[in-house]
Amino acid sequence: WHLHLQIHFSCSPLSSSVSDWCYQSQYTCNNTCTGPARWGKVSEHCDGRTQSPVNIVRKRVLPDGRLTPFQLSDYLHRFRGHLVNNGHSVQLDLPSHIKISGGNLPVTYKALQLHLHWGKHGGPGSEHLIDGEQFPMEIHIVHLKEKYHSLSEALKDRAGLAVLGFFFQESESENKNFSPIINALEDIIQPYNSTMLDLSLAELIPDFKSLNEYFRYDGSLTTPSCAEAVVWTVFEHTIPLSRNQLSAFSKLKFSDGQPMINSYRPVQPLNGRQVYYSRGHLATTSNMLILLAALVTYSTL
Template identity: 65%
Template sequence: MLLAPVLFLFVSSMKMVSGADWCYQSQVTCNHTCTGPEEWGAISQHCSGRVQSPVNIVTRKLKRDERLTPFEFTGYQETFHGRLINNGHSVQLDLPPSIKIKDANLTATYKALQLHLHWGKDGGPGSEHTIDGERLPGEMHIVHIKEEYDSLAEASKDSMGVAVLGFFFQESKSANKKYDPLINALKNITEPNNSTELRGVSLEMLTLPQKNMTKYFRYDGSLTTPDCAEAVVWTLFEDTIPLSMKQLTAFSQLLFSDQKQMVNTYRPVQPLNGRQVYYSGGHVALVSTGLLIMSVLVSNALSLHTTG
């Protein structure tokens, strides 16, 4: 039931990483005005590590893990007021720490810190993780840290200190009304460091119904921006979140810290280096966009033949 279309953090345990130190490939020019993804290792040695994210998920190589039970969500249904900011690299929504997750084979209770998004250009491919080599229109990351820690920097020193829930976006014909508050607020934060208050939203509105959150992929990795700390337990949900092309395109109105159009905000996929990606469900329902289109065409052809 998936795929087609279906978001960081910086703070180094060694040094503070400023926004001017790194950029996405879409910002790199021939005179190298900023440090692109291929050279992030020069900013933080973690970025050259062997347990980096994002990765390409190869569905035929997934291994089912019975320990990947359903999550227990706390506060996901509660509405809150949060600061939405253009931080020069993405759009980020600060979350109240009363929002928590546990179970699902996590070793502790994790509290929410923030969520952010990654996208392409004008609705094009923009997810960080890929599935069978396919990049989806976008990806949202909800960042949590272990309850015992006070900051991302502190949690990043623990190899399992951070838990990120990832959701893929999928293009749909109709708009996702639950995303209207966020999409409409983007026009107020087009410039870097602009912020606005997002009122009356809940994580349940922005994610999936909890009954659809039992099928997911799990692997150990890193933050996907410098300092690339290898401290993340990654969970990527199989079911996608639908957004219309107009909604997906709205993110491209934002500007990077260098005033360029904020597009293609993703890090290239990193080698697995022997890591295993696990799956919580039985049969993997993911199919490629090409196969999906082909099945629709065949179905339509059969329908026309039958009625004709």
């Protein structure tokens, strides 16, 4: 269990630039940028009532039979993508022919970009928590409704974006599928540097069969403008990365030149929102019970 500690410094906030938002790890007396507690000054949405990320408490989630498996289109397709240090995170632009549907999404959504949030040298750094546990890293694959031509258009719609979130877990061995991204980090240590990558989304996420178990809730972007326009899907199955691979991200620099560490927003209150859970595991359990019942019946004949 990892607790989020908010440290408040006694230096004056008056010298901060409102547009210059930052993470808590960047906030010092010498650098009074606008930290997460004051993001409402950057965008009023950040003080809204349906903000992300959240702590997902298993005992309080409701199973929802409408949360069926996703249809992932062109996730196996290899593409050449633009990887950039955008000053706040690592971002990979995605081709719009990659699409998702199903999973009780209202329409088909097309891919826009993916980015990551992490801790310090492989320490706690995910944005969402499960029962108070913070994972080392979290990837967000951002999609917008197929009909929209821009992010700004999608952000005006309460369900304009569909974001798939996956947690990382430290593993003994390296995850070779992530080698292209890890190796490319050397080229984008400095803010606003970029490079090109060849890969497919399927290589980066867990096996398709394990994508039936996920949490769903309505929320927001986790960085300013914090627009409340996101249908969130947070998957249970984690992505393995070695300690060295996780630590590689901590070599990057924020836009202010400081080490890019602890790049996550603290969890936000649910304010009465319900988190739902897909019934993937329940269906499997009931199938097993039917099978066991059949075996018992057969053995007593």
